Amino acid sequence: MKHLLSAADLDREEALTLLDTAEELASVTDRAVKKLPTLRGRTVANLFFEDSTRTRLSFEAAAKRLSADVITFTAKGSSVSKGETLKDTALTLEAMGAQVIVLRHHASGAAQRLAESGWIGASVINAGDGTHEHPTQALLDAYTLRQHLRGGSGDLQGLRVVIVGDILHSRVARSDVALLTTLGARVTLVAPPTLVPVGVESWNCDVTFDFDDALSDADAVMMLRVQSERMNAAYFPSAHEYSRRYGLDSMRAAQLPDHAVVLHPGPMNRGMEITAEVADGHRALIVDQVANGVSVRMAVLYQVLSSEEGAA
Amino acid sequence: MSAPSSDEAIRDASAREIVLRDIRLMGDSQAVDVRFTDGRIAAIGAAAVADAHPEARVIEAAGRIGLPGLVDLHTHLREPGREDTETIETGCQAAALGGFTAVHAMANTQPVADTAGVVEQVWRRGREVGLCDVIPVGAVTVGLSGERLAELGAMAESAARVRVFSDDGICVSDPLLMRRALEYVKAFDGVIAQHAQEPRLTLGAQMNEGELSGELGLTGWPAVAEEAIIARDVLLAEHVGSRLHVCHLSTRGSVEIIRWAKARGIDVTAEVTPHHLMLTEDLARTYDPLFKVNPPLRSADDVEAVRAGLADGTIDIVATDHAPHAHEDKDCEWSAGAFGMLGLQTAIGVVAATMVEPGNLTWAQVGDRMSFAPARIGRVADHGRPLEVGEPANLVIIDPDAPWEVRADRMASRSRNTPYVERTLPVSVWATFLRGRPTVMAGALSGALT
Numbered sequence: 141m142k143h144l145l146s147a148a149d150l151d152r153e154e155a156l157t158l159l160d161t162a163e164e165l166a167s168v169t170d171r172a173v174k175k176l177p178t179l180r181g182r183t184v185a186n187l188f189f190e191d192s193t194r195t196r197l198s199f200e201a202a203a204k205r206l207s208a209d210v211i212t213f214t215a216k217g218s219s220v221s222k223g224e225t226l227k228d229t230a231l232t233l234e235a236m237g238a239q240v241i242v243l244r245h246h247a248s249g250a251a252q253r254l255a256e257s258g259w260i261g262a263s264v265i266n267a268g269d270g271t272h273e274h275p276t277q278a279l280l281d282a283y284t285l286r287q288h289l290r291g292g293s294g295d296l297q298g299l300r301v302v303i304v305g306d307i308l309h310s311r312v313a314r315s316d317v318a319l320l321t322t323l324g325a326r327v328t329l330v331a332p333p334t335l336v337p338v339g340v341e342s343w344n345c346d347v348t349f350d351f352d353d354a355l356s357d358a359d360a361v362m363m364l365r366v367q368s369e370r371m372n373a374a375y376f377p378s379a380h381e382y383s384r385r386y387g388l389d390s391m392r393a394a395q396l397p398d399h400a401v402v403l404h405p406g407p408m409n410r411g412m413e414i415t416a417e418v419a420d421g422h423r424a425l426i427v428d429q430v431a432n433g434v435s436v437r438m439a440v441l442y443q444v445l446s447s448e449e450g451a452a
Numbered sequence: 453m454s455a456p457s458s459d460e461a462i463r464d465a466s467a468r469e470i471v472l473r474d475i476r477l478m479g480d481s482q483a484v485d486v487r488f489t490d491g492r493i494a495a496i497g498a499a500a501v502a503d504a505h506p507e508a509r510v511i512e513a514a515g516r517i518g519l520p521g522l523v524d525l526h527t528h529l530r531e532p533g534r535e536d537t538e539t540i541e542t543g544c545q546a547a548a549l550g551g552f553t554a555v556h557a558m559a560n561t562q563p564v565a566d567t568a569g570v571v572e573q574v575w576r577r578g579r580e581v582g583l584c585d586v587i588p589v590g591a592v593t594v595g596l597s598g599e600r601l602a603e604l605g606a607m608a609e610s611a612a613r614v615r616v617f618s619d620d621g622i623c624v625s626d627p628l629l630m631r632r633a634l635e636y637v638k639a640f641d642g643v644i645a646q647h648a649q650e651p652r653l654t655l656g657a658q659m660n661e662g663e664l665s666g667e668l669g670l671t672g673w674p675a676v677a678e679e680a681i682i683a684r685d686v687l688l689a690e691h692v693g694s695r696l697h698v699c700h701l702s703t704r705g706s707v708e709i710i711r712w713a714k715a716r717g718i719d720v721t722a723e724v725t726p727h728h729l730m731l732t733e734d735l736a737r738t739y740d741p742l743f744k745v746n747p748p749l750r751s752a753d754d755v756e757a758v759r760a761g762l763a764d765g766t767i768d769i770v771a772t773d774h775a776p777h778a779h780e781d782k783d784c785e786w787s788a789g790a791f792g793m794l795g796l797q798t799a800i801g802v803v804a805a806t807m808v809e810p811g812n813l814t815w816a817q818v819g820d821r822m823s824f825a826p827a828r829i830g831r832v833a834d835h836g837r838p839l840e841v842g843e844p845a846n847l848v849i850i851d852p853d854a855p856w857e858v859r860a861d862r863m864a865s866r867s868r869n870t871p872y873v874e875r876t877l878p879v880s881v882w883a884t885f886l887r888g889r890p891t892v893m894a895g896a897l898s899g900a901l902t
Contacts (some may be wrong), residue, residue, distance in 0.1 A: 189692075238766075248669035248787065249739030250739075254785075256739075272670075337666030376481050
């Protein structure tokens with residue numbers, strides 16, 4: 141695997157290999173010395189054009205546990221801040237010896253563009269591109285679901301996953317639909333009609349506007365963050381109405397089957413899409429997701445860098 | 453002044469008089485001879501050779517196709533202001549190589565072409581270059597700001613004789629302002645060329661809205677944002693009895709609205725670009741901004757509809773929307789990329805591939821869609837004239853048997869943003885004549901020019 145650009149690019153075998161690798165690497169985390177020598181002498185560059193402390197820290201921790209050197213570049217700028225172009229920054233990091241560039245960018249397709257434009261020769265890992273994809277998030281979600289609902293091995297055949305919230309702008313939703321269905325899960329998207337993408341009928345999933353309809357047979361519910369800027373753009377009348385219709389509170393959580401779990405990619409708006417009671421409750425795997433994120437990112441870095449060795 | 457030597461007399465005669473042998477005018481099956489004398493068509497048929505000056509220059513067209521010099525109603529020449537991306541000179545070179553003898557230069561320059569001074573400057577610079585007539589388009593509103601009308605009358609009365617007014621790139625979205633503009637230009641037989649894009653429905657838009665935009669996570673530019681403005685504007689044009697031209701329409705719904713409006717007798721004309729005739733939104737999958745354009749590339753169904761509309765005359769003309777952009781504005785991620793594509797040099801090849809080869813248009817109809825009709829809409833007197841004796845000798849000769857593979861480094865434009873790289877277009881421009889002088893010969897800019 142030279143790059144990881146999109147969860148939609150992963151077939152079942154590749155996805156399972158990554159999850160199994162993550163499982164093996166996770167055992168490192170249980171050791172007294174949490175480090176493997178695997179990527180010693182390799183350089184991983186984190187290139188973050190968008191604020192994302194948790195994803196950046198997760199990749200940093202993953203790289204360091206595999207003994208890679210890490211250089212990090214963060215620019216808070218938006219597309220209008222012309223000072224830091226993607227091309228120039230990537231060239232700079234490659235010149236500093238980066239073999240892998242972990243890219244978070246506000247432009248959809250930025251990771252694919254970086255990988256295919258011929259600007260650089262390094263591998264590219266998509267750490268979230270605009271409203272397109274966030275494949276390592278999908279991997280950690282799949283990993284977490286497998287761990288809790290499938291005994292930590294195999295695929296997700298027959299699992300019913302409900303994803304709720306701003307589907308339109310969510311790279312997590314796109315990646316999750318792609319990966320979870322590749323692994324055999326059935327995904328239902330829940331959102332107000334204004335936050336459902338045009339053409340969603342062609343996605344490999346169900347869509348409903350009524351959250352309560354989707355609760356009773358769900359094995360897992362994934363709540364998406366609602367960005368504050370959506371509130372003023374007529375997607376829904378008020379935060380209050382949104383949370384009443386699409387928020388997960390303890391009343392709704394009580395309608396879930398006993399075994400059902402609750403996920404959230406973070407950061408949460410407590411009281412908006414999820415109440416504190418549910419977020420901190422016994423179903424919530426939100427902290428597990430963070431821990432698992434490090435393991436799957438170790439697996440991705442390992443796969444990408446070992447393919448480079450094979451090619452050389 | 454001394455009498456000219458005989459060498460000079462010969463040079464003079466061969467410059468003043470050209471005989472084209474065996475040319476198929478309007479794609480006719482029968483080849484004829486044509487003679488240009490002093491910038492006009494002096495003879496067609498046997499007399500072309502029989503009565504020619506003995507030293508007239510003879511050009512063997514060898515059965516190639518002759519059409520009236522192409523007229524583009526929609527070109528961005530970037531001068532003044534962005535001479536790093538195109539100048540009037542380089543843009544006219546591209547135009548001549550594309551078979552054009554007249555191009556309309558859009559108003560979104562820096563400064564904006566919203567005064568008589570700026571339009572006259574653009575017009576004069578075109579005359580100096582001498583490769584192609586440059587006809588300025590005037591801005592509808594001051595600074596393209598959509599707030600108050602520019603001095604349309606002053607531009608109409610200037611040396612540039614502006615008849616087409618457009619805020620192209622920006623929609624005149626205020627319905628009252630649009631109404632006033634449509635009314636006002638009636639005084640000098642002008643036309644408002646509308647860039648139909650409802651701004652609120654296209655906030656942050658990056659590509660056609662549909663299944664693919666959802667998948668790619670790119671903000672959609674819905675068809676309704678174009679169609680709603682066209683529907684409003686044809687009704688406004690009907691109400692005030694004025695003339696409307698719709699720029700670069702791109703959707704099936706737009707074609708249907710124009711068809712309806714024409715059936716109703718509304719004085720509306722419409723254009724489609726070569727790229728909307730050939731390319732589809734699937735190219736956005738590359739996330740390469742080379743394929744980013746406004747309006748965006750649409751679906752295969754829309755492409756089929758605009759081809760049918762152009763074939764049946766619902767869409768009157770092909771206009772290039774030639775839009776040069778600096779390398780750095782395309783060599784970047786999609787959302788940072790500029791909207792627009794080169795179009796002048798490839799237009800006739802794309803039209804041949806999409807319309808002539810599949811049998812949607814004859815060459816004679818291409819002459820209508822790319823010369824007669826645009827000249828009529830722009831009220832350009834000396835272009836888009838029939839190929840008849842006494843008419844201006846503005847002509848393009850197309851080689852129907854000379855396909856060419858498009859390469860960015862073959863673009864005369866200062867910019868390289870052609871979306872057709874590595875595509876093979878079925879025909880080439882072999883020669884272009886502006887008022888009887890060759891601007892292009894054998895596919896290259898003619899050395900005969902100063």
